[in-house]
Amino acid sequence: xxxxxxxxxxxxxxxxxxxxxxxxxxxxxxxxxxxxxxxxxxxxxxxxxxxxxxxxxxxxxxxxxxxxxxxxxxxxxxxxxxxxxxxxxxxxxxxxxxxxxxxxxxxxxxxxxxxxxxxxxxxxxxxxxxxxxxxxxxxxxxxxxxxxxxxxxxxxxxxxxxx
Numbered sequence: 001x002x003x004x005x006x007x008x009x010x011x012x013x014x015x016x017x018x019x020x021x022x023x024x025x026x027x028x029x030x031x032x033x034x035x036x037x038x039x040x041x042x043x044x045x046x047x048x049x050x051x052x053x054x055x056x057x058x059x060x061x062x063x064x065x066x067x068x069x070x071x072x073x074x075x076x077x078x079x080x081x082x083x084x085x086x087x088x089x090x091x092x093x094x095x096x097x098x099x100x101x102x103x104x105x106x107x108x109x110x111x112x113x114x115x116x117x118x119x120x121x122x123x124x125x126x127x128x129x130x131x132x133x134x135x136x137x138x139x140x141x142x143x144x145x146x147x148x149x150x151x152x153x154x155x156x157x158x159x160x161x162x163x
Contacts, residue, residue, distance in 0.1 A: 002029040002152065005052050005091075007082040008062035009069075012108035016062060016134075019141035024060075027148055032056055045071055045078045049085045058151060059086035060144055062134075063125070064098040065109040067118040080121050094147045095125050096140055099133040 004024050008017060021031040032051060052059065061083050068077030076084070086093050098104070110118055125131055132147070134140040 005056040006033040009066040019137040023141040023145040067114040095131040
């Protein structure tokens with residue numbers, strides 16, 4: 001079964017994640033998201049990176065105005081580390097960035113060092129991917145569904161095994 005890892009910060013994108021997860025399931029794919037992990041003994045970052053490497057076919061990255069949690073001793077957020085792991089394991093990465101013109105709740109907009117790291121991360125994404133801007137959760141879900149369907153069709157046409 002096609003497994004899709006959904007990566008984003010959480011509290012600011014709960015509704016967006018939910019819409020994307022429903023779209024993934026409607027396509028018959030498996031939604032692999034941290035909120036569906038249940039209780040595990042592993043540390044969150046390590047487990048996310050393991051799941052990306054061993055259990056997923058495709059990576060969906062959703063980024064708005066928060067950089068995300070940086071574990072003690074790390075220089076990158078878990079969210080940025082997830083994107084990097086997907087690249088290291090050659091997963092197809094579908095990247096969605098919030099349209100900067102869309103009004104956003106101020107408490108969900110990073111400032112200071114986190115904002116600077118987010119700007120650099122987004123610049124890196126834009127330089128290495130065709131990123132799709134989104135305005136609403138419904139836009140985002142439709143874009144993800146269309147892109148996953150296209151990726152699945154192209155993979156099948158190329159003779160890749162896609163369940």
